[in-house]
Amino acid sequence: MTQQDIQDQTGWRGSREVWLDAARAALIDHGIDAVKVQPLATGLGLSRTSFYWFFKDRAALLQALQDDWEAANTQALVSAAAAYAATIPEAVLNVISVFLDAQGFSPRYDMAVRGWAHRDAQVAARVSAADDRRLAAIREMFLRFGFDAGEADVRARTIYLVQIGYIALQTEETLADRMARIPAYVQTFAGQPPSVADLARFHARHGGAGGGP
Structure with a gap:
């Protein structure tokens, strides 16, 4: 060269x-x-x-954008669902953390790609496949902690669809309101409350973050 x-x-x-x-x-x-x-x-x-x-052309750039979105948003969620946790509340907090990490999952990127999917069947199919992959990862997380398949599926959908709703509605919350709701979200999603230690670690990790439940 x-x-x-x-x-x-x-x-x-x-x-x-x-x-x-x-x-x-x-x-x-x-x-x-x-x-x-x-x-x-x-x-x-x-x-x-x-x-x-x-x-090569614009089409190659658009393909690269889809790959980038999956590598950033989908992989962040899949990795979080597979991360080590001693209890199901801790595992749920790992997943919630993804949506609060400004360096990981980007809600605006997700919204933009979903908007694009309304106009492009190929992108729509890819978004659908990404949603399936994300849900499967959360479902597997619940299965690891002994939930049966049906309950694991419903709990996974509850976590994921609530978060997508937050993104779609562009929900804004103060930091105090957001953090105050976390224990109840975990109780709802996991069926068990987080421990004091779980919440202390969560707050230490996300003291100034924002983005959803």
Whole structure:
């Protein structure tokens, strides 16, 4: 690779991550119609031809956006549901934590992709598959703690559909209100209250976070 090649990849052409970050921001802020090569190039101060160094075409960028969304949002939830917990209340708090972590699951990203899915059957199918994967992960969490299949399914749906409702309604809560509701949410979702130690760890982890139950 020549020095010019290196400069082309890391200099004025930008990078794959730069273009993908710009596409993600455009999708979240303005919807899928804003994810077009020329407006992205203009916003980045790069040439339109720079885009094609990293992506074959717009369709490739849109595919990369879907992959990115799954890697960020879906994987965060799946990993949390599989994380170690000594009790089911602690496991439920692990899942709730995903929706409060600004560095993990992004509610606005989820909303944007779901809005896109209303206009694109392929994206709709992918969102449906992601929902199934997320629900399966939470269901498996309950199964690990001895719940039967039917109850595990209903409890998983209760957690997940409540959270999606929070996102869809763009619910806003003060930190005090949100944290005050956590023990009752856990009691409802798990059928058992969290311990004082569970809540202390949760508060220490999310003292200033926000985003849902």
